[in-house]
Amino acid sequence: MIMQAVSWGWSEILWVSLIGFALVFVLLIALIFIMKAFGACFRTRTATIGKKQVVAPQPMISQEEIAAIATALKIYRSALHDRESEVVTILSIKRAYSPWNSKIHGLTQLPDRK
Numbered sequence: 001m002i003m004q005a006v007s008w009g010w011s012e013i014l015w016v017s018l019i020g021f022a023l024v025f026v027l028l029i030a031l032i033f034i035m036k037a038f039g040a041c042f043r044t045r046t047a048t049i050g051k052k053q054v055v056a057p058q059p060m061i062s063q064e065e066i067a068a069i070a071t072a073l074k075i076y077r078s079a080l081h082d083r084e085s086e087v088v089t090i091l092s093i094k095r096a097y098s099p100w101n102s103k104i105h106g107l108t109q110l111p112d113r114k
Helices: 010-043 063-080
Strands: 046-049 052-055
8 A cells, every 4th residue: 555655666675675684784783782791791790899899709519419409300300200201203193083173063054944
């Protein structure tokens, strides 16, 4: 409908296309820089107090705690499912007749005319 109201020439179509493509690429590049800035903000774990930087202390976990966590996760994951191979198999099955998918049962029957 708009195309009928405005007679577009090839030069206008070309300019609109180029501006559209340029806008997409500029926004993608801006999005990359925004995501890198967020990554830089969340990567640093330092807190500034006055002019002094204090590094946030990392909690120390012993080897026994790591082993206990790994064992608990292994037991939890094995309890979720029975013994299953983690292979997905797709079989094509010919669908048999079922009244649930029959179209004739959804039609209204015509009354008997005498």
